[in-house]
Amino acid sequence: MKKIEQSDLYGKHLICTQDWTKHELDLVLDLAGRMKRERYAYASVLQHKTFFMFFYNPSVRTRQSFEVAATELGGHAQFLEPKSMRLKTEKTAGETVEDAAQVMSRYAHGLGIRILEDKVSEYGQGERLLREYAKWSSIPVISMAHDTFHPCQGLADVMGWSEWFHKGPQYPPDWKTLNGKKLLIAWGHGALARSWCSVQEAMLIGSRYGMDVTVANPEGYNLDPQVLKWTEENCNENEAQFETTNHLTKGYEGAHVVYSRNWMSSEAYQNGELLKQQEIEKALKYPDWICDSKKMSLTNNAIFTHPMPIDRGHEVSDDVASGPRSCIYDVAENRLHVQKAIMALTMGGF
Numbered sequence: 001m002k003k004i005e006q007s008d009l010y011g012k013h014l015i016c017t018q019d020w021t022k023h024e025l026d027l028v029l030d031l032a033g034r035m036k037r038e039r040y041a042y043a044s045v046l047q048h049k050t051f052f053m054f055f056y057n058p059s060v061r062t063r064q065s066f067e068v069a070a071t072e073l074g075g076h077a078q079f080l081e082p083k084s085m086r087l088k089t090e091k092t093a094g095e096t097v098e099d100a101a102q103v104m105s106r107y108a109h110g111l112g113i114r115i116l117e118d119k120v121s122e123y124g125q126g127e128r129l130l131r132e133y134a135k136w137s138s139i140p141v142i143s144m145a146h147d148t149f150h151p152c153q154g155l156a157d158v159m160g161w162s163e164w165f166h167k168g169p170q171y172p173p174d175w176k177t178l179n180g181k182k183l184l185i186a187w188g189h190g191a192l193a194r195s196w197c198s199v200q201e202a203m204l205i206g207s208r209y210g211m212d213v214t215v216a217n218p219e220g221y222n223l224d225p226q227v228l229k230w231t232e233e234n235c236n237e238n239e240a241q242f243e244t245t246n247h248l249t250k251g252y253e254g255a256h257v258v259y260s261r262n263w264m265s266s267e268a269y270q271n272g273e274l275l276k277q278q279e280i281e282k283a284l285k286y287p288d289w290i291c292d293s294k295k296m297s298l299t300n301n302a303i304f305t306h307p308m309p310i311d312r313g314h315e316v317s318d319d320v321a322s323g324p325r326s327c328i329y330d331v332a333e334n335r336l337h338v339q340k341a342i343m344a345l346t347m348g349g350f
């Protein structure tokens with residue numbers, strides 16, 4: 001098999017980590033680890049280059065970390081939002097993706113897009129939009145979270161977990177430490193009716209790195225069957241275990257990483273509309289679905305992880321989210337380092 005050089009990633013789209021080989025993901029994580037330790041040593045990698053950040057939805061971490069990433073690499077990140085761009089939609093006339101993507105490719109060197117559950121009329125529409133931009137763009141299209149996947153978050157997750165299982169966040173991570181660890185993705189009740197993107201990405205990338213994966217949720221909250229299937233296939237390839245359960249606590253037993261997060265039900269869209277209020281009311285009927293210290297005591301001294309923002313008191317109790325085994329801020333920090341690595345490799349020809 002041909003050995004992939006770092007420069008082979010130049011111009012490559014990143015819509016889901018499952019699209020990239022394990023070796024390509026290793027390159028990102030290795031570079032992210034070096035960039036974390038020598039934060040200001042890569043100051044001209046994106047000199048004169050611009051990253052367009054096209055946000056349909058708001059953000060704290062993604063926008064700020066991409067802007068900082070571009071600055072630290074000597075480039076520029078430019079904020080765009082659809083309301084200022086006269087784009088064609090299902091309901092209004094305007095510029096097509098084909099035209100917008102080709103023109104944007106003449107200006108910038110990378111294009112990030114965020115489009116989440118409330119800006120689409122059915123699950124998967126955001127994924128199709130990103131792939132349509134990727135089809136017409138001659139610059140790399142990078143998901144900044146869309147309805148289906150969140151690749152930058154997934155990379156930051158595995159970087160953080162492997163740091164914790166090795167020597168700690170201040171030391172270089174060792175991806176091999178993830179092998180054989182049990183990842184529990186547990187549904188949490190809450191008032192946000194969140195999209196499936198972060199948990200689905202975590203399942204996929206965790207299973208690529210040899211983790212056992214358990215997904216626990218009440219009936220009616222199953223995730224995308226195709227993503228569950230890919231996760232199971234990844235687990236099989238790595239001789240790891242994959243299971244789903246509707247049991248509240250069983251998945252906690254023996255877990256090394258607990259990822260408790262709310263997500264919308266599989267009935268969230270009806271007739272082209274997201275029934276957000278109905279979803280919230282339904283989810284709040286499951287108050288027992290919260291990650292708390294009692295459930296964490298069933299684990300194998302698990303770390304608690306979450307992509308943030310956290311719905312404290314619903315998805316997780318305060319004592320767990322702010323406790324000594326919480327890696328949330330390390331993972332959030334790692335968004336910066338993995339995104340610098342992604343930009344350097346796909347836009348900088350590093």
Ligand code: CP
Binds near residue numbers: 059060145307308309
């Ligand atoms: N985790 C994450 O993507 O955070 P933001 O929504 O704040 O960007």
